[in-house]
Amino acid sequence: MTSTLRKSAIHLRVTLFALLCVFVVVASVQPAHAEIEVNVNRGDVQPLPVAVPAFGGTQGADIAQVIAANLQRSGLFRPLDPASFVEKNLTAAVQPRFGDWKTINAQALVNGQVTVEGGKLRVDFRLWDVFQEKQMLGLQFTSSPENWRRVAHKISDAVYERLTGEKGYFDTRVVFVAESGGRGKTIKRLAIMDQDGANPSYLTGGDSIVMTPRFSANSQEITYMSLRPESSSIFLFNLETARRESLGAFAGMVFAPRFSPDGGKVAFSVERRGNSDIFLMNLSSRTSTRLTSDPAIDTSASFSPDGSKIVFNSDRGGSPQLYLMGADGSGQRRVSNGGGRYTTPVWSPTGEFIAFTKQTGGEFHIGIMRPDGSDERLLTTSYLDEGPTWAPNGRVLMFSRETPGGPPKLWSVDVTGRILQPVPYPGAGSDPAWSPLLN
Amino acid sequence: MIRSVNGNTAFRLALMGVAAASLAACATKKPMPIRTETPPAQTQTPPRTELPPAQPGVTQVPTGALPGSVQDFVVNVGDRVYFDTDSHDVREDAKPLLDAQSTWLRRYGAVAVRIEGNADERGTREYNLALGARRANSVRDYLISQGVTADRIATISFGKESPLDAGSGEAAWDKNRNARTAVVSGAQ
Structure with a gap:
């Protein structure tokens, strides 16, 4: 297929699938234009x-x-x-x-x-x-x-x-928190598996509570939070060398670490005297810059794919909502505008959407919206859905789902909300993070 | 390490030598012949019928936990206060308990505490960590306002990771929104 034909096929994609049967029928007459196309948008x-x-x-x-x-x-x-x-x-x-x-x-x-x-x-x-x-x-x-x-x-x-006509997402892995031991005495271990649930393995023991792992853009490094009664820490973990390194000691709690798209920085939250703010650490110089200073809770930072902006969670307006700012902390403004509580924003790898968790009327949803807050779509509804992560092509989200009293399980949903299913991993798991496509 | 044998040790060694020698002597003695003897027939004494003399009564008063101990704090003062949904304000009904904590902490000035903030499961993980931290800090501020010095109080948040009640529903959530004052050092 020539690139011109490919382009025209992409333009036609919205309507193409509806016409598929017609194309198939006329295939023998006009073979050049009759190729199968699968529509990912509808x-x-x-x-x-x-x-x-x-x-x-x-x-x-x-x-x-x-x-x-x-x-x-x-x-x-x-x-x-x-x-x-x-x-x-x-x-x-x-x-x-x-x-x-x-x-x-x-x-x-x-x-x-x-x-x-x-x-x-x-x-x-x-x-x-x-x-x-x-x-x-x-x-x-x-x-x-x-x-x-x-x-x-x-x-x-x-x-x-x-x-x-879109990149796949099957040669990828998922890092997550494997849970065992039951509620109230849960053992949490960092784990990694193929996106289809095969080859699961543990990366940490169960001696501290681990949370919110995230991949770097090269798929070889993970950052996550570790919590003990005495202190919290943010770690970098190299998957090739199994080397683990702390980001250092901070006055107050540290949590919610995320890599910048170039892998050179980590955004995270520091809590001091009840006030959580977002900081950015340069990994080569190990110096930190403060990005927010509002007395409210500011957390769950997520970079735009080009690294120029950060979407984050703040309750500075009275309830948790999504806010946008420049990667230097400039121009902070609210983007979520529906009723309800919005948390865990995650920018899609294509830049097209921001995924989030939303609470309304006693239920939880995984949803997506445009980065300007428009076109909000709720994709799931349940007792407790939380923490979406994007497949690298921006077509599928993985998240964790809990039933009342039950352990969390990993689920996935596509951006249309039509394809909702459990991830084929038999154990309890939470906080999934999808890797980029492997090399 | 080689130590010189001092006088005391030498004396004890000498005693041990004597003891060993006498044991050896016993071992070589001929066994004594066993005497057989029939015990005298016992005459049965019937039990007396009068009551034994009255004994003075024993009064029992619980003394409770050792004053100034962790148990004293947990049992007699109370280590946990509760919060409303999405709130980190110290509730009116929590103030008497926090006042008692302050009094106890002022009395036992060597004790250091860690206040652990907790949230119910009806929120997302990171927001709840931040919310739990606010609750722990509210309790810290209150204790400081009652005269406990700041350097004795650390705080941490467990978010929704450490629920007191493993169940789901309003009753469990009410219990799981709390701040626990944990004694970490300096107690009896």
Whole structure:
């Protein structure tokens, strides 16, 4: 597809899906314009039927399953039941029998072949437009055999990007707080897992209460808060070296740390004599600048993706609301304007939205609004939803949900609010933070 | 470390030597023959019928916890006060308890305390940390206003991380919005 065609396809995306059936019908007449596109903006689309038969070779079935599960959870695709497949033992080396896939109404087909050679895992895959009978994508990935899930995630990202025109978010990880021990005696440990809940592992013991981890933009460093009866601390944790470092001692409590987009600074709150304000520390010089000095609570800072602005939480107007300021603390002004209490603002990676937690009438919501406060949309409602984090493409949010008396669980919702589901991690968890796409 | 044997130690060593020697002597003695003897037949004395002399009564008065101890503070003064929703103002009904805390802390001047602020679960984590800190600070200010010196009082907030009542609902939330004065040092 040429870049011109790609651009026109993106412009058309809003209406394209509605016209998909028409395109498919006329495909044989005007093949150049009839490619499948999946619309990520509309909340009422029918997910695209896609076939992901088991790849040939060792772990080919496992890889296909991970891809199908990723596509399914995005809500934009509907993987078809492998039992319905007519053509069996398809490999990436031959052209599929399109008629067999049209019969079961698969719009797209992902097939592949796994080869292990010299201790290396090689996966070849192809994405097919079944009704146009043409290949949309063909790629080869090479890695070590134990890394097969990451290969499956990278294939999922490639398929997602080719069909939606947007970057995927499957080759990512989530750092969160794993909870155990029950309410009132909860043990909280920093943990990390793949975005689909696989490969969970703990990063800290349970000797202090850990909270609110956040990734740096390079995905290799985490900042989080640790609380003991005597004191609170902010730590930096390097995922490659497992080196842990405190930001130092402060007069008063420190909490709510967040990296700047360039990774060179950390914004955080310092509480002194009951007053919480936002500070910014330069990580190379270790000097801190005070950004707010209002006697109210100022906390939960989040940078805009370009690093020029900060959205934060303050109750200076009488109830917790969202405020905006320059990254130097200038021009502080309120942006949330609905009724209710707004907390935990998080700027989307695309800059398009600010996600937040909102309390109204005894219920909690995860919502999004434009950075100027307009176009507010509440995506969830429950007894207690809290702390959204964005997938790197800005299409999905993860958050924690509690039922009365129950432990917190991780959930996700897309920006349309249509695709709401639990994260496939079996344990109790809170404070999720989504990594950028891995390299 | 090698120490010289002083007189006292030497004396004790000598005694031990004597003791060991006498034990050895015992061990070599012939066993004594065992005498068998039939005990004399016992004559039964019937129990006396008159009552035993009256004993003076014992009165029991609880003395309670050791004055100036942590237990004394927790039991006799009270370590926790409660707050209204979203508020960090010291409630009227909390003032008598805080007055008693102040009196106790003035009496036991060596005691240092840490005030731990807590919030209920109906808020988000970071805001609740800040709210708990405000509550702890309100109690600190009150104790200072009653004459407790500032350098004896530390504060921290547990936010909603350490609920007193693990349940959900109004009754649990009422208990979980509190500030606890914890004695950290200097008590009896």
